[in-house]
Amino acid sequence: LADTTYKRFCISLLDRSIRSGDVHVFVHKMEGTDLKEIMKVIPLSYVLHSYFMLHEIFGRAVAETEKRTGRPSSVVTILDLKGLNMAEFLNPLSSPVQLARLVVKVWSEYFSDNMCKLLVINPPGIISLMFKVFFVYLSTNRLAFLHDTADLMKYLEPQAIPVEYGGTWRDDSGYAKPPEGCTRPLLPVTSADYRGSDDVWSDFGILKPPASKSYSIKSHNSCEIVRKCTQASRLIWSFTISGDVEFEIVRREAGKEIQAWPKITLTSLKLPEYGSVTVTPGEYVLRFHNPSTTWFPVKVCGAADFKLE
Template structure:
């Protein structure tokens, strides 16, 4: 009889040997992430490429530090970081209980019911969702490290994604906001976390599974697609997971009685509804900072694999405020430049602007600050950007 129960993969001896070498070059992994398999997991995700893995780990550690979730609890990631809090409360998601596992694999649950991606994109820029996905993966990383330290065996995460309530039409057009969001989130998963999430179990599909596959293949690469499984019956979860890791709502015994979930049998916290008076204006970030008329934006045109910069300077401590729109994908980051050296103050992500401009703010010390936009695509057409940034005295 074939055993379909999901387990975390083991790593080859070659990968484990390379991991020992990599430990020497990055010796100070945060204790909450450190485990016997931390480096091996990232190496496997990057096909054993040590140099690329080194770069990805440093970028990940930089992201958590710059956004301030490196020294707070799991719950605080969801409730105290503005970007994460504003995003997570709009999604129907579970916590990640360290003690709930199936064969050393953790389980995360997300429900699409009550979640309207198009509405979410009217109240926050797409980058909020992308940055929040990094924070969610921080939770996954901590849970896996906890289990690996405790058991000495590899761990991973399975996501149960309940598609009930999903408007499939929203994702049929690859240029739609929901499809763009899904594409960029999957890109982050593929680039940084492909070995964190070992399986995505999709239940209650809103249409014919073959049609769902066609839509999905537009959004994910072949390697990622291998980790997806559409289940025609919720009972099929028991083929992959032990009952203690399956929510009661889906026929298992897993409950969340912490006060987070409603109802406890569903283990998820319903999303906060979006009211029309929460819709953000195009000038929102400027109005929030007392500037009733947004500054005139500067136009930039960026050819394939080229970088454009927008520079602002201040002689006093202040608040750097920025806003931009873009016609396509860009890699965006902010650095402080001093004597020819650059230090990141805002983490790099790949992003595009949708309903709202991309915007943000950051308290800065005196100095020169560079908003950097790189066109990561080999497109014939340059990416068009309109950007405005100022440093406001506090």
């Protein structure tokens, strides 16, 4: 899941040897990133789960440094908005805006544990205003908009700033191209990569997908799709939703619930939300909760089934 997502973005490694004092540095560049096209090949949940995995990577790096030095550690992220397609963000209902909104929600709720600063560089004027709205959930002392890359020196030591931005950090591991930029080139999306609504089923040899059912979920209400399996299997799901829902999968056993798939807030964009997870015999619940306070219900249409491993 993570590799499927990360290869579509221009990001650095979190090299634990690259630090400014006790602070690690991660770089994410938006140039060349076509969010609308990316949403045609991976569902939104893949992106959100990949950020949770990145949060885990940050946490391990911070814990290792703190154990070794006995001092507090953290991570600074450099987010480069150069080349960002502004037109994609003019419609508040567009896929890129919805993606950015939910990614920032993940950042604000989880990354504050181990990310002390988000340095936004090269922000176009209109987008800087738009992103300030997105980042309203981040405390102001954790966010800085820099219109000159030279200002990175105010926050980081030269060895933790890529050569491209005026520092001395090079990635000569073979990962980054060019080494001076410290990031890997993204894999562009082609029409051959586009996914269809039934592809998740055919991926696992299911030529006739199970029938979908529709649900209408009122504010602060939930609905469940319950499935039971008697053998070790793979649970596969696919659904579309008309608005934000909290989605999770749990295994019910002896009156208790065990997490089988972590809860995240998501919505469906260009593709249905789909996925799979290996499971042991038991009863599994796909739960959808509408967290909104509006009068409008969220529509969910989906299916789930098992495939023997």
